[in-house]
Amino acid sequence: MKVTKFGGTSVASAEQIRKVATIVADDVERKIVVVSAPGKRHSSDTKVTDLLIRLGETYLEKGYANEELEAVLRRYEEIAKGLELGQEIIDQIANDLHTRLTFNQSNPGAFMDQLKASGEDNNAKLIAAYLQTKGMNAVYVSPKEAGLLVSDEPGNAQVLPEAYDHLKKLRERDEMIVFPGFFGFSPDGALVTFPRGGSDITGAILAAGVKAELYENFTDVDSVFAANPNVVESPAQIRRMTYREMRELSYAGFSVFHDEALIPAFRQKIPVCVKNTNNPSSPGTMILAEREYFLNPVIGIAADKGFATIYVRKYLMNREIGFGRRLLQIIEDEGLSYEHIPSGIDDASVILRQEQLTDEIEHRILARIKEELCVDDVFVEKDFAMVMIVGEGMHNTVGISARATAALARAHVNIEMINQGSSEVSLVLGIHEKDADAAVRELYEEFFGGAEETVQ
Amino acid sequence: MKVTKFGGTSVASAEQIRKVATIVADDVERKIVVVSAPGKRHSSDTKVTDLLIRLGETYLEKGYANEELEAVLRRYEEIAKGLELGQEIIDQIANDLHTRLTFNQSNPGAFMDQLKASGEDNNAKLIAAYLQTKGMNAVYVSPKEAGLLVSDEPGNAQVLPEAYDHLKKLRERDEMIVFPGFFGFSPDGALVTFPRGGSDITGAILAAGVKAELYENFTDVDSVFAANPNVVESPAQIRRMTYREMRELSYAGFSVFHDEALIPAFRQKIPVCVKNTNNPSSPGTMILAEREYFLNPVIGIAADKGFATIYVRKYLMNREIGFGRRLLQIIEDEGLSYEHIPSGIDDASVILRQEQLTDEIEHRILARIKEELCVDDVFVEKDFAMVMIVGEGMHNTVGISARATAALARAHVNIEMINQGSSEVSLVLGIHEKDADAAVRELYEEFFGGAEETVQ
Incomplete structure (x- = not known):
């Protein structure tokens, strides 16, 4: 049994959904199909999820949002017409959205969550209806019915352990299941969405729940590349990589998967295959628990921008037991997460994502560090990039x-920071943002310069 | 005015103290002379400080220690005879030691402190007496008389700010002052010793107090070397280096100065000159606030052994706000200090000096990390060395x-850890201990291979 997930561009239009139908019909093992909301049809298009966010925000603000609602419905209508589905499914979706807009607004996070989740939910219903017209024994199954239980954190749900026991039962069903990605339900019955990469998370949870032989993830690229194709010209395709490599690369801005999305599948050691809806005969990239790495110790080069450094200097810092802990306490009190803490004898730096540092937070943190830790110097530097070299052979x-x-x-390129020593599969180099592209290109040349079109 | 400090080997024998007399007579600016206890006369010799520790410990244990007392007195007698001083100074030292042995034993740390400090104290009296016989206007001044106030932490004293105001008055005195290193007095009048490098600390505090033009530190080497002469053959002599470079190098096991000893002088930007009592015409090494570094971005290579790593792995660690702080809290609760904390996405390592990790502490820490932080994996690896490349141009x-x-x-040599990013003057490489010497040699070859005999 395979769990097969289709991303936003794979279900963005009638034309794309026809490809999906061909793909799922092509392999009887594709028994569980997870779908995203309709994504972009071209680069300047707007995803249905973004249309829904606009709809929800306008409605919360003004109490009406007819135009915005119309924009969402138009997308489904176009798709339904292109697939020659009747008016019934359109009416069903329109009713659903009207009902969702009457949801209690006292918790805006929860209001937005159930509206955003409608993108996947309605698309799953629509696709199930289409597959039925093609003679397939397909059926929409809701996360509630399937028992996909999650923690009650709007926009940041975590799957609960008991969900897997519920999902296991999906294995017994005869029909092909069409399942919406992106959300689950809290034990109290509230709809809650996952963080970034939500539909990938749903697919990974389902694959783990039914103990699938393979989790297929269909997107719009032939494979995972060894570097960002927008930076490096025609980077090598990766044939086989490990979970850990994928996780490190996705963390550093590789866009095929979002950080953390695949973890439920990783934990069950279920192989993941990344494939292209627009070119399904291409072998794609297999993500496995292990790979042989003697030929390619390095599998990929990634870079992520937008990092800041809080630099702290104090004579005798390394003699002061508890200094680091108290520094991190101040960071924690502001709710910030950090990435690295390189330290010298008399100094330490906290490297974190810059977007977290509003002027107000920055001001408050610097004042507290100065006052409570009696430091000699403290300042913030911004606009760093972290370049990551990833490979099991590192x-x-x-x-x-x-x-x-x-x-x-x-x-x-001047290296501002090097972090190696904990993770066995990556080396992180901190540089100035302006140097990031040049750095990635030169590193790609170094590690893949003479490479074939594919690496494993 | 110069403050001139002589280390243990410079005052280990009558012959050495004659050299000291010649050196201080040679320059009228040498107005304040700080002396250590008599050190080793040859490599298998025992320092007077160690004889005193043996004396104190035996006395605490048995209530008598005649042999051990005799061993200490014999050293002073030999020196006094060699300098043709009379019996008076020997009697004075013998009386002093007898008095110290009657000190209250209820606080063994304080008992040991005042006994250990006698090594410097009596040597200062002896040397002052000798300089007087050579016609110099020399006078012993005690830290109590001079107002060298410190915190009341036996073996770990910190100078108190008001000490500097008191010491400033020494500038007004006409005599040459002979001052014992290694200890001060608490505001309550208790004698308290400094941590490692105690006499260097005293010299640095005095230089800062009197705002000396130069702090001379006489030892038994011609200069600071760019690498450990026991590892690298005839390493280059360093002519000029900065405080920060000295501090980083001494931290990583450079033996000329102990870590932190020079900080009081650094803070007042007083130049420090390292010179050789046995070869005073050699220019030595000047330690300054700044140097030009375009010719020599790297000034030295050091390595220190005996580091352990506590490795912790947990899925989604980097998403868990407060994880690092709670990890450091456990380390802190055991009173341990750490050196570096390299971190990955799902893992972190705490690198610390291995000697701190008794079996019991290690067991307790691992159990707490496992239980309280719910980690997927935690273990300790030992026998690492930290290699440090130091230079203002880094x-x-x-x-x-x-x-x-x-x-x-x-x-x-496989690199287990790289730490760069906080300190601007050093790059730290973590490797296996067994590789340390080979690493230092190859790094020396890389950065000093074609160098002259001296670098600046």
């Missing part, structure tokens, strides 16, 4: 860091 | 880390 191959740092020297 | 010179990591690759 840890056991002498000279990876030498090659990486030499490449940056050749590109005249 | 931060602004592209390619230092490239050269360093390439050197280690040539030496087939």
